[in-house]
Amino acid sequence: MTASAGPPGPSGDATPDPAADVRALRRFNRFYVNLIGAFDYGRQLYTPFTLTEARILYEIAHHDRVDAADLRVSLSLDAGYLSRLLGKFEDRKLITRGRSERDPRRQCIMLTPAGWEAAGLLEERSQEAVGSLLTDLPAADRARLVDSARTIHALLAKGPEEAPDARPPEVVLRRPYPGDLGWMVERNAALYAAEYGFDLSYEALVARIVAEYAEAFDPRWDRTWIAELGGDRVGAVMCVRDGAPGVARLRLLLVEPGARGHGVGRQLVDTCVEFAREAGYGELALWTNSVLHAARGLYQRAGFELVSESAHHSFGQDLVGQDWRLTL
Known part of the structure; x- marks a missing residue:
């Protein structure tokens, strides 16, 4: 039985309840945001970075060269807000900015040695934090959780006509x-x-x-x-x-x-x-x-x-x- 199940219809199937589906998904969102400490990300991982700042560092670290325009699109950030955050990173000697080789009109962003150290620390503590969520779960429950997470990602990240593994991994x-x-x-x-x-x-x-x-x-x-x-x-x-x-x-x-x-x-x-x-x-x-x-x-x-x-x-x-x- 699911939260969206209503009274049986003429065929015996449960009647869809869109409002209940929305409530269930929002309830899960609230639970998970609190669980991972998204509103107090820096204190949760003992770092000086907010969740948005950590996501920006992650994206730069996982691409040898990244343009500011690419960051704005991939993270759905306002251009002015992103520029202010990148300015903070530059002031703290975490990144350097220059002209993109692909398009001189764009900014190419790269991490400095201090930036790589910060990104590495964030990655290490994020791994530890998520690992702690799994530590006490029995193997069967852990497998169910991971499979469910993959299912959520596959269903929400792609259109219904595209199979989860249709595109080769990058x-x-x-x-x-x-x-x-x-x-x-x-x-x-x-x-x-x-x-x-x-x-x-x-x-x-x-x-x-x-x-x-x-x-x-x-x-x-x-x-x-x-x-x-x-x-x-x-x-x-x-x-x-x-x-x-x-x-x-x-x-x-x-x-x-x-x-x-x-x-x-x-x-x-x-x-x-x-x-x-x-x-x-x-x-x-x-x-x-x-x-x-x-x-x-x-x-x-x-x-x-x-x-x-x-x-x-x-x-x-x-x-x-x-x-x-x-x-x-």
Whole structure:
């Protein structure tokens, strides 16, 4: 029985009651807004941001470049109100604004290192807050809740003629949040062990690379991207300074098996190349092994050239290492 069920009609079916449907949906809205603390969002998550400000930071963080006009449309905000909020962010050194490459009449908005830190903190605390709602639920009830949330999203976000999965999920590249670098170590180790038989020495190598990146990170020269597909982490890549002057190095390209075929690897490599070029590097280098056929195809497509290779025994396997270079 539902809240909208009226007396049975001639066919025996419940008579629709639109007013009761509206009341039920409004009652749910009031309940959920109070539950997540939307009216006191900053205090709920112990941050200085309102819900609207947090949504703006989220949108900027989940797109490598975003225009002010895009933000206004995606968040349904008044242009003047959005401009004032962006001005506050600029005053607090959270964002920079400049001319859009796509359209000089538009503003391109990017997060500063302080902005990335704020966005990462918001993401971490939001995850914790929502996770706390699920912690005490039995597994069956948790599954029902998540399935119901997906159903609500599917029904209200799309027209009735469009199936929920009619459009393929969008690949989104973003900067790393707290925990993402650790995820890169774990997934690299697990995937390379499963697909190529690499031993623990490979995980140790990846952990050192990630630790060195985090300790020496300089946003002018270094960058990491996390790829998401349908909201799930499915890939990553790093661009870091090399020992030679003017040379950047592409490292730790990763695409989850279930995400292959969606263009994730191509976008990660292309974005890495674009960043290295814009940062002023003259060359982008990488080291890989000949058994990584799919990755080698991506590098060739992006214009990399194989300059040398040599046999070696590493990670418990006999391999052929390869050096690839791209002049920028």
